[in-house]
Amino acid sequence: MKSLILLCSLIFAAHAWGNLHLAPPDFDIKEGRAVFIDMTDAHHSIVFDAGRRTTTATSEIKFFNTKEGMPIFDLIPYPVSVEIDGVAVEQKQISLPGGVSTVRVALKTLAPGEHTLKIVNHIKKHVMYTPIFRNVSAAFWIRDLKDRLFWEQYLPVNLEFDQHPRTMDVEFKGRKVHKQVIHANGKVNQTGVNKWRIEYPAWYTVSAAYFHTMRVGAKRTRYFTLKSIDGRNIPATVYTFFPWSVGKFVTEAQKVFAELEADYGPWAHDKYIAYGSGFGGMEHAGATMTSFKALDHEMLHSYFAKCVLPANGNAGWIDEAIASWRDYGYQRSATPGVPANLAGRSVYARNTNNQAYEHGREFLAYLDYLMQDKGGLKAFLRGYFQTYKYSMITTEHFKNNLEFFSGLELDQLFKDNVFTETPPTPRDEEESAYHPELTEEELESLI
Numbered sequence: 001m002k003s004l005i006l007l008c009s010l011i012f013a014a015h016a017w018g019n020l021h022l023a024p025p026d027f028d029i030k031e032g033r034a035v036f037i038d039m040t041d042a043h044h045s046i047v048f049d050a051g052r053r054t055t056t057a058t059s060e061i062k063f064f065n066t067k068e069g070m071p072i073f074d075l076i077p078y079p080v081s082v083e084i085d086g087v088a089v090e091q092k093q094i095s096l097p098g099g100v101s102t103v104r105v106a107l108k109t110l111a112p113g114e115h116t117l118k119i120v121n122h123i124k125k126h127v128m129y130t131p132i133f134r135n136v137s138a139a140f141w142i143r144d145l146k147d148r149l150f151w152e153q154y155l156p157v158n159l160e161f162d163q164h165p166r167t168m169d170v171e172f173k174g175r176k177v178h179k180q181v182i183h184a185n186g187k188v189n190q191t192g193v194n195k196w197r198i199e200y201p202a203w204y205t206v207s208a209a210y211f212h213t214m215r216v217g218a219k220r221t222r223y224f225t226l227k228s229i230d231g232r233n234i235p236a237t238v239y240t241f242f243p244w245s246v247g248k249f250v251t252e253a254q255k256v257f258a259e260l261e262a263d264y265g266p267w268a269h270d271k272y273i274a275y276g277s278g279f280g281g282m283e284h285a286g287a288t289m290t291s292f293k294a295l296d297h298e299m300l301h302s303y304f305a306k307c308v309l310p311a312n313g314n315a316g317w318i319d320e321a322i323a324s325w326r327d328y329g330y331q332r333s334a335t336p337g338v339p340a341n342l343a344g345r346s347v348y349a350r351n352t353n354n355q356a357y358e359h360g361r362e363f364l365a366y367l368d369y370l371m372q373d374k375g376g377l378k379a380f381l382r383g384y385f386q387t388y389k390y391s392m393i394t395t396e397h398f399k400n401n402l403e404f405f406s407g408l409e410l411d412q413l414f415k416d417n418v419f420t421e422t423p424p425t426p427r428d429e430e431e432s433a434y435h436p437e438l439t440e441e442e443l444e445s446l447i
């Protein structure tokens with residue numbers, strides 16, 4: 001009974017503290033102690049003013065800190081104002097230890113407890129206003145191979161370890177009626193003539209949400225239904241940069257959807273959105289902006305990456321390795337390939353190592369070989385997905401579960417191949433055909 005009570009209180013504590021146990025360690029700066037926080041709710045109000053051609057975001061974020069210190073958040077645009085609990089505070093940009101990344105910190109030491117952060121900022125990236133007709137298009141694109149390219153490009157957010165509900169109210173000004181379409185992987189409701197509300201699920205992270213808006217009719221769009229193996233009719237939207245390609249994206253999406261459901265289980269999202277952008281490729285939860293070639297790869301990420309979610313940059317290789325292993329036909333190999341430092345970088349690293357594709361794929365091919373008598377790695381992944389969907393994973397979590405499934409001792413294998421600080425024969429960094437680096441001009445042109 002005692003252990004039951006203890007267990008209950010542990011579960012409560014785990015729930016109440018969210019994912020703060022997955023945050024990297026707090027650290028000292030010149031002004032005091034910088035502490036990671038747990039955001040529990042975010043509300044962003046974004047006004048797109050087509051007359052003034054300005055985009056202003058006002059965010060109210062509820063959070064709590066368990067340790068006394070100055071709260072860490074991130075936002076790349078310089079904030080117009082920052083308030084904590086109704087009082088204006090200074091903030092500054094600081095390096096994370098080792099200089100591996102950059103964040104912002106509010107320069108006010110807070111006692112442990114619940115607080116509210118209010119931030120106003122302008123959004124200049126990936127927003128387009130046309131002069132005469134006052135049309136608005138905007139997209140919150142993300143990339144994961146480089147540092148600081150999640151939603152911090154647009155709004156104040158936390159690092160990837162945090163999951164919390166977020167509501168986004170968007171309003172269009174500067175014209176009597178804006179006929180806008182909102183593509184977002186949350187619940188979308190029109191709340192006024194020129195106003196929409198998007199409510200994203202509570203399990204989303206800073207890299208899961210999708211938002212793209214444009215005038216109605218700007219892109220050839222197909223609305224249809226995907227029938228899940230669990231009986232649900234999943235609303236699907238496909239729209240494309242090149243109008244003539246929409247049909248082939250729909251056909252391919254239906255095919256890959258059926259394949260992934262058969263392999264890993266029912267689609268775990270309420271909808272499906274694909275923007276056939278002609279080039280590039282990036283995954284969101286149940287949504288993607290992608291070239292035709294990468295559509296299947298990005299859909300796999302709706303299982304691994306944006307449903308079973310990496311808690312940090314050192315966990316990002318897992319989903320790229322899985323997606324890449326599938327891209328190459330789930331090969332089996334009797335050797336683990338060349339070691340790479342996929343997961344042993346700084347605990348503050350936020351991006352995915354781009355060696356995850358080739359090295360990761362070879363490593364998984366070897367794991368598949370090792371556990372063939374247990375049904376192979378795919379059998380493991382099916383169970384792993386179904387057990388841990390909507391939650392965060394780390395490399396250690398992945399390894400422990402592999403050991404549990406296979407009965408193998410994998411510590412040394414992971415040390416030699418995944419946590420390899422000085423890989424014996426470092427290869428040149430490869431660029432994935434699935435997540436090619438797009439230039440800023442290319443990203444801008446896709447809006």
Ligand SMILES: [Zn+2]
Nearest residue numbers: 320323434435
């Ligand atoms: Zn990928």
